[in-house]
Amino acid sequence: MAGIADHYDDPIHIAVIGGTGLASLADFTHVANVKPSTPWGVPSSPIAVLHHPSPSTGKSIPIAFLSRHGLHHELAPHEVPSRANIAALRSIGVRTIIAFSAVGSLQEDIKPRDFVVPDQIIDRTKGVRPFTFFEGGMVGHVGFADPFDGDVGKVVRKCGHSLEGEGVRLHDSGTVVCMEGPQFSTRAESKLYRSWGGAVINMSALPEAKLAKEAEIAYQMICMSTDYDCWHESGDVTVEMVMGNMKANAENARRFVGAVLDELSKEEHSDLVLAKHLESQTKFAGSITAPAGRSAEAKSKLQWLFPGYFD
Ligand SMILES: CSC[C@H]1O[C@H](OP(=O)(O)O)[C@H](O)[C@@H]1O
Numbered sequence: 640m641a642g643i644a645d646h647y648d649d650p651i652h653i654a655v656i657g658g659t660g661l662a663s664l665a666d667f668t669h670v671a672n673v674k675p676s677t678p679w680g681v682p683s684s685p686i687a688v689l690h691h692p693s694p695s696t697g698k699s700i701p702i703a704f705l706s707r708h709g710l711h712h713e714l715a716p717h718e719v720p721s722r723a724n725i726a727a728l729r730s731i732g733v734r735t736i737i738a739f740s741a742v743g744s745l746q747e748d749i750k751p752r753d754f755v756v757p758d759q760i761i762d763r764t765k766g767v768r769p770f771t772f773f774e775g776g777m778v779g780h781v782g783f784a785d786p787f788d789g790d791v792g793k794v795v796r797k798c799g800h801s802l803e804g805e806g807v808r809l810h811d812s813g814t815v816v817c818m819e820g821p822q823f824s825t826r827a828e829s830k831l832y833r834s835w836g837g838a839v840i841n842m843s844a845l846p847e848a849k850l851a852k853e854a855e856i857a858y859q860m861i862c863m864s865t866d867y868d869c870w871h872e873s874g875d876v877t878v879e880m881v882m883g884n885m886k887a888n889a890e891n892a893r894r895f896v897g898a899v900l901d902e903l904s905k906e907e908h909s910d911l912v913l914a915k916h917l918e919s920q921t922k923f924a925g926s927i928t929a930p931a932g933r934s935a936e937a938k939s940k941l942q943w944l945f946p947g948y949f950d
C-alpha cells in the first residue's frame with residue numbers, strides 16, 4: 640500500500656482486536672503495517688498502526704489494530720492463532736487490549752444491536768485451541784478469577800454510557816459463554832447456558848482472554864449482540880442475521896471504540912494503559928518449575944515473550 644510503512648519503531652501500548660464485521664477502524668491515520676513473527680507463529684493479520692491525536696495533549700498516540708479472523712475473515716474461531724496474536728501485540732509494547740466481539744444474546748433484555756461490557760466468562764471450548772504460553776517444560780499458573788480488567792472496564796463503561804441516547808444501548812456487566820463452534824449451539828445448549836446465568840455467547844473470548852492474562856495485558860471485551868441465538872421464539876441465529884445487525888450498527892461500534900481510545904489516550908490513564916498493576920505477576924506465576932527442570936525450548940520461548948523474567 641502506497642505511503643504505509645512496514646515497520647514502526649516506537650512502542651504501542653493500546654491495541655484493538657476487531658472481530659466479525661469490524662475488520663478496520665475508520666477515522667484514524669493508518670501509518671504502518673507490522674508483521675511480527677513470534678515463537679508461536681504469525682498473527683491473524685498484519686497489525687495496522689493507526690495514529691490517533693490524544694485529546695489531552697494533541698500529540699499522536701499509536702494504536703495497534705489486529706483483525707482476529709484475518710483480513711478477509713478466513714480463520715474459523717478454532718483456527719485463530721491467539722498465542723501469536725497476543726505474543727505479537729506484547730512484543731510491540733501493547734499492555735491494554737480492547738477486544739470486539741459479535742455475540743448472541745441469551746437474555747430477553749439484551750436486544751440485537753445492544754452492547755455488553757462483560758465481566759465474566761464460562762469456558763465451553765473443547766481444549767482443541769492452544770490456551771497457554773506455559774507448557775513443554777515450564778509450568779505457570781496465573782489467576783483468572785476476573786478474566787477482564789476492572790480498571791479498563793470502568794473506562795469502557797463510562798465511554799459507552801456517554802453515547803447512550805445516540806443509538807447506543809449498553810449493559811454494564813454479564814457473563815459471556817465462549818463455545819467451541821464453528822457450528823452454533825443446539826437449542827438444549829442455548830437453554831442450558833441461560834439457566835447458568837449466561838448473558839451472551841460467542842466463540843472468541845477464549846483463549847484470547849487467558850493468554851492476555853498470562854501476558855500481563857489489561858484486557859476488556861466489548862460485545863455487540865447480533866441475534867437471540869436459538870432459544871428465542873423470534874427465530875434461530877444465522878450468519879446473515881449476525882452480519883446484517885453488525886453492518887447496521889457498525890457505525891455505533893466504531894464510535895464506541897473511538898470514544899474508548901480517546902479516553903485511554905489521555906495522560907491521566909498512562910499508567911493504566913501500561914498495565915503497571917499487572918507487571919511482574921507472571922514472573923512469579925511462571926516460576927514454579929525449578930531451573931533444573933526447565934526445557935531449553937520452553938525457556939527460550941518464554942524469554943522471548945518476557946525478557947528478563949526467566950533468565
Ligand atoms: C459469524 S457468527 C460467529 C462468529 O462471530 C463472533 O466472532 P467475533 O467474536 O470474532 O466477533 C463469534 O465469536 C464467532 O466467531
Ligand SMILES: Nc1ncnc2[nH]cnc12
Pocket residue numbers: 741742743744818823824840841842865866867868869876881
Ligand atoms: N449465537 C451466537 N453463538 C455464538 N457466537 C455468536 N456470535 C454471534 N452470534 C453468536
